[in-house]
Amino acid sequence: MPTGRVRWFDANKGYGFIATDQGKDVFLPAAALPQGTTTLRKGTKVEFSVIDGHKGPQAMGVKPIAAGPSLVKATRPKPDDMAAIVEDLIQLLDKAGNDLRRHHYPSPADSKKLATVMRALADDFDVQE
Structure with a gap:
């Protein structure tokens, strides 16, 4: 399962991006967040699955591994x-x-x-x- 860090996430917009450990950006929709989670802080280390979305790679089944720095x-x-x-x-x-x-x-x-x-x-x- 790929890992990366949240580049940014905007709960109002309902999406953000993850920078993978391989250096690629992956779209992060709010629907991919764990149940009960509404936002992720920039820099949070996550594990996720990738699917091909209509505009490129998209994260699904995101699981936070470590919180980002405050x-x-x-x-x-x-x-x-x-x-x-x-x-x-x-x-x-x-x-x-x-x-x-x-x-x-x-x-x-x-x-x-x-x-x-x-x-x-x-x-x-x-x-x-």
Whole structure:
């Protein structure tokens, strides 16, 4: 059974590609994923069968062998840095809360800054093992 690594997979599109150990790309449809699996992380080592699809080789019966590396986990800030970021976020939220108590939403610039910081911080905390 051939093996390879997931080059990319987009659950919204319902497909991706596997780079085989022989260096060829194989189409990866969502239907080929194991039951209960909706996505595969880039770099995940997989074992699969190959059939000839109407546009070239296509993977079927995909079985993950080893999880791919977590880019988020590898680039996660140090705890001391995260503490400073959390404290800054608390100050931004406190300012936004005070504005809301006065029946005013924060300015568009402050709202955008707050939303950006919260999304980035959420990504740093949400590391998939």
